[in-house]
Amino acid sequence: MGKLVPFPSQSTIKLGYKRVGVRRQADLERHGQLNLFAEPKGQVVELPRRRMSAFEEALLLDEHGDPSSGDLYRQAIAEGDCIAEAYCNLGILESEAGNRPQAFDCFTLSLANDPRHFESHYNLGNLYLDEGDFRLAKLHYEICTVVEPDFPDTYFNLGLVLVMSEERDHAIHALERYKDLVPDHEGEKADELMASLDQTTQAEQ
Numbered sequence: 001m002g003k004l005v006p007f008p009s010q011s012t013i014k015l016g017y018k019r020v021g022v023r024r025q026a027d028l029e030r031h032g033q034l035n036l037f038a039e040p041k042g043q044v045v046e047l048p049r050r051r052m053s054a055f056e057e058a059l060l061l062d063e064h065g066d067p068s069s070g071d072l073y074r075q076a077i078a079e080g081d082c083i084a085e086a087y088c089n090l091g092i093l094e095s096e097a098g099n100r101p102q103a104f105d106c107f108t109l110s111l112a113n114d115p116r117h118f119e120s121h122y123n124l125g126n127l128y129l130d131e132g133d134f135r136l137a138k139l140h141y142e143i144c145t146v147v148e149p150d151f152p153d154t155y156f157n158l159g160l161v162l163v164m165s166e167e168r169d170h171a172i173h174a175l176e177r178y179k180d181l182v183p184d185h186e187g188e189k190a191d192e193l194m195a196s197l198d199q200t201t202q203a204e205q
Helices: 025-030 054-063 069-078 083-096 100-113 118-130 134-147 152-164 168-181 188-204
Strands: none
Touching (some): 054 069, 083 100, 083 118, 118 134, 168 188
């Protein structure tokens, strides 16, 4: 049985799940989509009021901790409204309620509707990490680094998986990438994890 590298402290845990919000202008343009509705700077335009979609209403309730958001995410799915996003956020609700199989089901259904759905890959990585399946956790985090290469939490969690898998060099590379993407004070937990890895390596020599 392979050895497991201990956590340096109880505070070193994976970075948590990621909900999907309403896609904003910056998100569209970052993914190479032109924003056809961009407003000229300095101009105020009154838009007609409209009723929120089921997904938007679910997200609003979810952000305020309202448990009825789950039903609205299901309604959004039934109406074909942001299906991948709704399944993803519903998966987080199921996970938070301790319903792990249902959470897995939601995240995989999200990916069935959008195979490149970043948040669902990331959240599946977290679930597999929680379950101790480092191989599949690593796979989903690595996909995340391709889909969204500048999201820092992916690299920390990938580094954690690689530490636990005793892939020292790859772990250091992932954690260094995390440090490049975050402020110095946030990079301290990566330093702590790398120090733990160095101590373990020295003890084995």
